[in-house]
Amino acid sequence: xxxxxxxxxxxxxxxxxxxxxxxxxxxxxxxxxxxxxxxxxxxxxxxxxxxxxxxxxxxxxxxxxxxxxxxxxxxxxxxxxxxxxxxxxxxxxxxxxxxxxxxxxxxxxxxxxxxxxxxxxxxxxxxxxxxxxxxxxxxxxxxxxxxxxxxxxxxxxxxxxxxxxxxxxxxxxxxxx
Numbered sequence: 001x002x003x004x005x006x007x008x009x010x011x012x013x014x015x016x017x018x019x020x021x022x023x024x025x026x027x028x029x030x031x032x033x034x035x036x037x038x039x040x041x042x043x044x045x046x047x048x049x050x051x052x053x054x055x056x057x058x059x060x061x062x063x064x065x066x067x068x069x070x071x072x073x074x075x076x077x078x079x080x081x082x083x084x085x086x087x088x089x090x091x092x093x094x095x096x097x098x099x100x101x102x103x104x105x106x107x108x109x110x111x112x113x114x115x116x117x118x119x120x121x122x123x124x125x126x127x128x129x130x131x132x133x134x135x136x137x138x139x140x141x142x143x144x145x146x147x148x149x150x151x152x153x154x155x156x157x158x159x160x161x162x163x164x165x166x167x168x169x170x171x172x173x174x175x176x177x
């Protein structure tokens with residue numbers, strides 16, 4: 001069924017691409033973007049990245065560029081390259097502040113970093129109380145950053161991210177500041 005839907009989307013996209021009044025550059029940018037999405041879906045991340053970079057070189061519309069940047073961020077995040085992922089998510093948000101999924105993914109990275117810090121501290125023997133407090137403070141800063149970005153995601157998508165709402169409740173953090 002999924003393959004049928006993918007093929008149908010491809011046919012519809014091709015028809016729209018021919019019918020819409022767009023420049024050759026815009027059509028080429030969309031073709032690269034679509035190819036990137038297809039490669040990403042198949043797990044061909046290097047090919048997806050190449051296509052997204054080509055689309056980014058051609059695309060001039062800030063709104064469309066934001067989705068390309070977001071998808072590049074996804075690829076880096078999936079590969080564990082969180083610093084690069086954050087850079088692309090932030091660039092996407094600069095162009096389009098209405099991307100709840102980008103805010104969510106930024107928050108997920110900060111939250112995961114906080115969890116890693118706490119887990120690392122739990123595995124260490126011989127930490128002084130000062131070192132433990134410093135780790136706890138660093139983890140708290142990561143969780144605070146996560147909360148900041150999740151608040152925006154929830155504001156943009158009030159009916160989404162139920163797990164995030166649960167996290168706010170479990171950690172006694174206010175949804176609104």
